[in-house]
Amino acid sequence: xxxxxxxxxxxxxxxxxxxxxxxxxxxxERAKLHDVELHQVAEKVEALGQFVMKTxxxxxxxxxxxxxxxxxKDKRRIVSSSQDGKVIVWDAFTTNKEHAVTxxxxxxxxxxxxxxxxxxxxxGLDNKCSVYPLSLDKNENLAxxxxxxxxxxxxxxxxxxxxxxxxILTSSGxxxxxxxxxxxxxxxxxxxxxxxxxLCLDLAPSETGNTFVSGGCDKKAxxxxxxxxxxxxxxxxxxxxxxxxxxxxSGDAFASGSDDATCRLYDLRADREVAIYSKESIIxxxxxxxxxxxxxxxxxxYNDYTINVWDVLKGTRVSILFGHENRVxxxxxxxxxxxxxxxxxxxxxRIWA
Amino acid sequence: MAQATQDQxxxxxxxxxxxxxxxxxxxxxxxxxxxxxxxxxxxxxxxVKSFLTKIPSxxxxxxxxxxxxxxxxxxxxxxxxxxxxxxxxxxxxxxISDHALTLKDDGTFYxxxxxxxxPSNCWEPENTDxxxxxxxxxxxxxxxxxLADYEAENLARLQRAFARKWEFIFMQAEAQVKIDRKKxxxxxxxxxxxxxxxxxxxxxxxxxxxxxxxxxxxxxRMKNPQRVKKSVYGLADDTQSQSPVHTASQHTRKDTKExxxxxxxFLNTQLDRHCMKMSKVAESLMGYTEQYLDYDPFLSVPEPxxxxxxxxxxxxxxxxxxxxxxxxxxKWGFSLDEALKDPVGRDLFLKFLESEFSSENLxxxxxxxxxxxxxxxxxxxxxxxxxxxxxxxGAPSSINLDSHSYERTSQNLKxxxxxxxxxxxxxxxxxxxSDSYTxxxxxxxxxxxxxxxxxxxTEQGRxxxxxxxxxSVGKSLTGKRLTGLMQSS
Numbered sequence: 001x002x003x004x005x006x007x008x009x010x011x012x013x014x015x016x017x018x019x020x021x022x023x024x025x026x027x028x029e030r031a032k033l034h035d036v037e038l039h040q041v042a043e044k045v046e047a048l049g050q051f052v053m054k055t056x057x058x059x060x061x062x063x064x065x066x067x068x069x070x071x072x073k074d075k076r077r078i079v080s081s082s083q084d085g086k087v088i089v090w091d092a093f094t095t096n097k098e099h100a101v102t103x104x105x106x107x108x109x110x111x112x113x114x115x116x117x118x119x120x121x122x123x124g125l126d127n128k129c130s131v132y133p134l135s136l137d138k139n140e141n142l143a144x145x146x147x148x149x150x151x152x153x154x155x156x157x158x159x160x161x162x163x164x165x166x167x168i169l170t171s172s173g174x175x176x177x178x179x180x181x182x183x184x185x186x187x188x189x190x191x192x193x194x195x196x197x198x199l200c201l202d203l204a205p206s207e208t209g210n211t212f213v214s215g216g217c218d219k220k221a222x223x224x225x226x227x228x229x230x231x232x233x234x235x236x237x238x239x240x241x242x243x244x245x246x247x248x249x250s251g252d253a254f255a256s257g258s259d260d261a262t263c264r265l266y267d268l269r270a271d272r273e274v275a276i277y278s279k280e281s282i283i284x285x286x287x288x289x290x291x292x293x294x295x296x297x298x299x300x301x302y303n304d305y306t307i308n309v310w311d312v313l314k315g316t317r318v319s320i321l322f323g324h325e326n327r328v329x330x331x332x333x334x335x336x337x338x339x340x341x342x343x344x345x346x347x348x349x350r351i352w353a
Numbered sequence: 354m355a356q357a358t359q360d361q362x363x364x365x366x367x368x369x370x371x372x373x374x375x376x377x378x379x380x381x382x383x384x385x386x387x388x389x390x391x392x393x394x395x396x397x398x399x400x401v402k403s404f405l406t407k408i409p410s411x412x413x414x415x416x417x418x419x420x421x422x423x424x425x426x427x428x429x430x431x432x433x434x435x436x437x438x439x440x441x442x443x444x445x446x447x448x449i450s451d452h453a454l455t456l457k458d459d460g461t462f463y464x465x466x467x468x469x470x471x472p473s474n475c476w477e478p479e480n481t482d483x484x485x486x487x488x489x490x491x492x493x494x495x496x497x498x499x500l501a502d503y504e505a506e507n508l509a510r511l512q513r514a515f516a517r518k519w520e521f522i523f524m525q526a527e528a529q530v531k532i533d534r535k536k537x538x539x540x541x542x543x544x545x546x547x548x549x550x551x552x553x554x555x556x557x558x559x560x561x562x563x564x565x566x567x568x569x570x571x572x573x574r575m576k577n578p579q580r581v582k583k584s585v586y587g588l589a590d591d592t593q594s595q596s597p598v599h600t601a602s603q604h605t606r607k608d609t610k611e612x613x614x615x616x617x618x619f620l621n622t623q624l625d626r627h628c629m630k631m632s633k634v635a636e637s638l639m640g641y642t643e644q645y646l647d648y649d650p651f652l653s654v655p656e657p658x659x660x661x662x663x664x665x666x667x668x669x670x671x672x673x674x675x676x677x678x679x680x681x682x683x684k685w686g687f688s689l690d691e692a693l694k695d696p697v698g699r700d701l702f703l704k705f706l707e708s709e710f711s712s713e714n715l716x717x718x719x720x721x722x723x724x725x726x727x728x729x730x731x732x733x734x735x736x737x738x739x740x741x742x743x744x745x746x747g748a749p750s751s752i753n754l755d756s757h758s759y760e761r762t763s764q765n766l767k768x769x770x771x772x773x774x775x776x777x778x779x780x781x782x783x784x785x786x787s788d789s790y791t792x793x794x795x796x797x798x799x800x801x802x803x804x805x806x807x808x809x810x811t812e813q814g815r816x817x818x819x820x821x822x823x824x825s826v827g828k829s830l831t832g833k834r835l836t837g838l839m840q841s842s
Contacts, residue, residue, distance in 0.1 A: 015613040022620040033630045041635035045643075048652070056661045075669060076660075093660065107569050125569070157570065164726030173570060183728035188771075195608075197570065207690050207722070208782055210772075217571075227772050231619065240377055241571070250641045252634075259374035261381075267638070269629040281425040281436055283381040285374055294649035296642045303378075304439055313639055320432060326562050338650040338668070339661045345566070353650075353661035 030272050038265070038275050042313035048296070051309065051319045056339065057095055057351035061088055066343035067124070068158075068330045072113045075336045079120045080349055081108035087122045089134060092341065092351050101132055101142045110158045114165040121149070121168055123156035129170050131182055150180045157199045160212075162226075169212060169226075171198035177214050179226060191224050193231040200244045206251045213254050215242030221256050221266065235266045237273045244288040244331075248312075249295045255312075257286030263300050265312065277310045279317060288330050293337030301328030301342050307352070323350060374571050379443075379473035386445050389420055390465060396420050401462065409539045411449060411462040418458045434458055442564045444472055447550035452501060452558045454550070464543065470551040472565070478555050481522065482585045484511040486552060488526035489533075498545065503559050529586060551585070644687060647680065682802045686794050689786045701802070705793045713750035714781050714789065717743045721778045725771045736769035744777070754780060 010018075064084035071078050076093040085106050089099040105126035112121045114131075123129040129150035132142045150156065154173035161168055162179075167188065171177045177191040177198055196217035204211045210226040221242055223233040240259035247254045253267040253274070261282050265275040277298065284304035291298055291312070298310040305326055309319040326345035333340040339353040371380075389395045396416040401408040414437075421433040437456035440446055441463075447454055449462045456463070470476070487508040490498045500508065515522055533541060557563050629637075647653045656678075660666050671678065677697050685692040685701075692698040699719075706712035720739050727735055743752050744762065754762070758776045765773035793799055 012608075012610050012613065015610060015617065016608070019613050019616050019620065022617060022624070026620055026623055029624060030628065033628055035630055036632045036635065038631070038635045038638070041632060042639060045639055051651075053651075093666075109570065155570065162726075163722075166726055166728045173573075181729040184730060186729055188729065199570065207693050208779075210775075227775065233623070234619070240372065241374055248638070248641075249645065250638075252641075253638065259377060261378075267629075267634045269637075270631055270634045271623065271626060271628045274631065274634060279426075281421075281427045281432060283385075283436070284378055284439070292649050292651045294642050294645035294652060295638070296646070296649065297651055304436065306435065313642060320429075322431070322435065336650070336669075336672070337648070338655060338659050346562075351661060353659055 030270070033270060034272070038313060039315040042315075045313055047314070048311055048318055053309070053319060053321060053352050055323050055350045056353050057092055059090055059092060059095055059349040059351075060347070061090075061097055062086060062347045062349075064347060065326070065345040066329060066347060066349055067107065067109045068111045068122075069332060069341055069343045069349060070111055070113045070120075071332055071334050071341065072117045073115055073335055074117055075334050075338065077113070077117065078341055078349070079111050079113050079122075080330075080343055081111040081122050081124070082347075083107050087111055087120065087132075089120060090349075092349075099134055099142060101146075103130075107155070110156050110170075112159045112161055112168070114161050115163060116165050119165060121159050121161065123150065123159060123170075125155050127152045127154060127156060127172070127174075129156050129159045129168060129180070131168070147182070147185070149182050149185050150178060151185075152176070152178070154197070157197065158201050160201060160203055162203060169201060169203065171201045171214055173197040175216070177201060177212075177224065189226060189229045191222075191229055191231070193222055193224075193234075194218050194220060199241060202246050202254065204251045205247055205249060209251060213245045213247065215245040215256055215258075217241045219258075221245055221254070223254075223268065233268060233271060235273060237264060238262070240285070243285065246290050249291055249293060255289050255291065255298055257289040257300055259285035259303075261285055261302075263289055263298060263310065265298075275312070275315050277308075277315060277317070279308075282308065287328055288332075288342075290331055290333045290340060292333060292340075299331055299333065299340055301331035301344075303327045305344070305346075307331065307342055321352065324348070375567070376473060379471070382440055382443060382445055383471065383473065385421075385425075385440065386465065388424065389417070394424075398465075407539070408449065408462060408542075410543055411464055414448075414457040414459050414461040414463060417446070417456060417463060430458055442554075442562060444470065444550060444554035444564070447546070447553065449546050452549075452553050453561055454553055454557075464546055464550075466550055467544075467547045470547055472554070476551075476555065476583070476585070477565075478552075478585050480511060481515070481588065483507070483552065483556055484515055484522045485525045485529060485586055485588075486548070487511065488522055489529045492526060492530050493533075501558075507556065525586060525588065648684065677802065679803065679805070682799070685799070686803070689782070689790045692790070692793075701798060702790075702793055705796050705798055706789060708798075709789070709792075711789060713743060713752050714785055716750060717752050718778055718781050718785070721774045724774070727771075729771075732771055733769045736766065736773050739774065740766055752777075752781060753784075 062080065062082040063086065064082050066080055066082050069078055069080040076091060077089060078092050079087065079089050081087045083106055085103040085108060087101045087103060087108060088097055090097055103122065105124055107125045108122050109124040110122060114120065119131050119133045121129055121131045128148055131147045131149050133145050135142060149168055150170045152170065152172035152174045156170060156172055158171045159168055166182050168180045168182055169177065170180065175194045175196060175198060178187055179189040180186065181188055194216040198214050198216040201212055201214040211223055212226060213221055213223050215221045219236055219238045219240060219242060221235045222231045225232050238256065238258040238260055242256050242258050244257040245254055252269055253265055255263055255265050257263045261284060262276050262278040263286050264273050266272065267274045282302065284302050286300045286302050288301040289298060296312055298312050300308045300310065302308060305324045305328060307321040307328060308317050311318050324342065324344040324346050328342050328344050330343040331340060339351050341349055341351050343349045390398065396412045398410055398412050401411055417437055418430055418433045421427060421437055422430065427433045434456055441454040441456050445466050446463050447466060449464050487500065487504060490500055512519060555565055650659055655668050657667050658665055660668050685695060685698040692702050703712055703715055706715050724732065724735050724739060742748055743750050754777055758780045762774060762777045
């Protein structure tokens with residue numbers, strides 16, 4: 001079916017009706033392929049055993065809420081950012097702080113480690129994303145070498161290097177995502193489509209892919225083609241802000257965490273939501289999600305200070321982790337899957353294994 | 354107190370954005386609170402006789418915990434205590450004899466907060482209100498109203514801060530005391546405790562979580578971001594100040610005609626999409642998870658140990674060693690992507706292709722990957738280099754492209770960019786995947802690595818095939834001494 005020609009004299013109202021009709025039709029078409037539920041098929045999968053997951057390291061040093069963290073490819077270093085403007089690089093294994101930068105703004109909501117391990121990017125209320133090369137010289141003032149890369153018209157909510165130190169992908173409270181060339185600061189591509197703040201993003205894990213997913217306050221999760229800037233798939237089943245999105249390791253699906261207190265799994269090939277992870281006793285929003293290496297476990301950090309561990313296939317919760325004394329704001333599994341790190345409004349980060 | 358009656362419902366709902374994340378949680382808690390106070394389905398709320406007094410309108414902590422477990426399908430009491438404590442921390446229930454808002458699973462008495470004081474009313478009480486409150490507490494000679502240490506400190510600080518208008522504050526406090534005196538004794542006990550619990554939320558005990566702190570990203574969405582602050586004690590807003598909210602420049606955009614047109618185009622594209630059945634999707638997800646189970650440290654214990662648990666880095670040291678483990682080699686066989694992702698796997702694949710004199714495909718693919726990772730400035734020059742090396746007439750590492758891709762790429766090179774070789778790269782990838790990769794997996798080089806280390810702990814190292822041969826010959830010639838044969842090999 002070719003894209004329908006829109007007549008110039010069509011009113012907004014009639015267009016909206018057309019759009020609604022198409023939406024209903026699309027839902028019907030998708031529903032036809034929904035012959036079974038994931039958890040039903042997964043009944044034949046062996047159940048997971050009891051888990052003993054504990055805090056193995058506690059990183060203390062931030063003076064205020066930890067808002068974001070990211071792992072270095074070396075599997076042991078991390079970068080974290082906080083409400084008080086501090087960005088700290090840690091060797092999480094020894095818990096030593098290796099670098100610290102003070103940003104000129106408060107609420108540094110986004111930070112990311114460069115693939116080379118030689119730089120970090122961060123930003124927040126300053127509406128920018130800046131890159132700091134990490135010096136081996138402890139005495140060197142990192143702030144002096146700072147490079148301003150991205151410029152948005154509202155707060156920076158998330159940032160991520162692509163497969164190289166040379167490009168950064170950002171999302172912002174201004175409702176857009178953008179791809180930037182680090183060296184020149186030039187905007188390579190912008191992504192428009194969200195109707196409100198974009199809160200999170202994640203790059204597809206493929207070596208050959210050029211896509212990423214974003215989630216926003218418009219309750220939508222959008223999949224984008226980095227090359228064309230087009231939104232290629234969109235999912236709207238959450239009932240509130242989507243705080244976190246993360247790809248399933250195969251790249252065929254992604255999970256989301258929302259203020260509606262649920263996490264959900266969306267499959268790109270089925271083009272629909274395929275699982276909901278929720279419980280009557282979980283009433284606070286999920287702030288951050290990530291998968292274990294095989295994709296069997298989904299870790300969710302919540303605003304009720306806990307971390308819930310979900311069996312992705314069966315849809316059940318396998319563990320609840322207590323420890324943080326305030327909201328869990330950020331959570332990432334390490335690059336080799338041996339641990340995951342959670343950051344919290346209680347000023348600390350914890351490594352769990 | 355300024356509130357009209359105990360039963361006054363939620364104040365000023367027009368102020369609030371019902372969809373905002375905070376409100377969603379508050380409404381859920383309020384639903385629980387309503388249910389837990391229900392006459393038939395809830396916990397028993399009693400007046401307890403104690404010494405010479407009566408304690409009105411209380412429930413025990415363990416009653417609350419039991420109710421939560423039963424009605425929210427919670428198996429573990431720890432979980433019920435946790436969520437109960439959060440409900441307390443947000444100010445919906447409170448211990449009658451403690452400033453710290455937590456729930457205990459014992460006979461401790463708790464009371465329910467008055468709806469007037471609920472957080473969903475978006476209170477942001479000023480320090481003037483707090484000063485009035487502390488001041489009036491000191492005016493009443495009741496042991497139960499005595500200030501705690503931190504409250505006395507707060508009061509002293511406020512007296513310094515509001516030195517100039519302390520007379521005003523004092524008068525307001527007196528007025529409040531007068532109003533309170535008119536109330537029935539039992540009612541006052543209850544109201545006093547509820548008022549105290551309100552301040553425990555907004556001016557928490559040092560060390561306790563301040564649950565009124567907001568995520569700044571979500572602040573803007575309140576319908577009245579520069580909210581006029583209501584006074585708890587009905588003061589005129591002479592101390593009006595603005596919430597420290599980030600400048601609200603954008604609310605949810607209204608759809609323009611263009612937006613809807615775009616949406617229609619998008620929906621039509623989606624309708625054309627060929628989608629997979631759910632049963633197939635499920636099998637695929639399960640298959641992937643099954644395949645990678647052994648590689649997931651949360652599900653299969655890493656060898657020799659998980660560094661984070663044992664404090665031993667051997668696991669990581671093995672990863673960077675020259676010899677890849679059998680498990681790692683096996684992974685390269687899962688997909689071409691896996692082989693290419695691992696530098697050691699990639700090198701082995703490249704060597705294999707070199708042995709077949711077809712390495713130009715992989716080298717081209719790698720060059721294009723590298724191109725996409727370069728700074729923008731370097732892209733045009735590098736793109737030309739790639740063209741010269743792999744695609745131009747008489748190129749030294751000429752790759753085989755179909756004419757369509759070749760034409761497209763040639764066109765792209767007129768204005769070279771990071772994606773100039775996308776079509777070509779895609780074509781070459783598919784070629785490698787269907788052809789060279791499968792042969793690679795069957796190759797000796799790969800198979801040797803895959804099968805060589807059956808017992809990593811006992812193997813000394815790979816034996817050459819010649820060594821293996823002489824050993825097997827030796828074994829089969831039992832009892833016969835054919836030294837001549839041995840020596841010649």
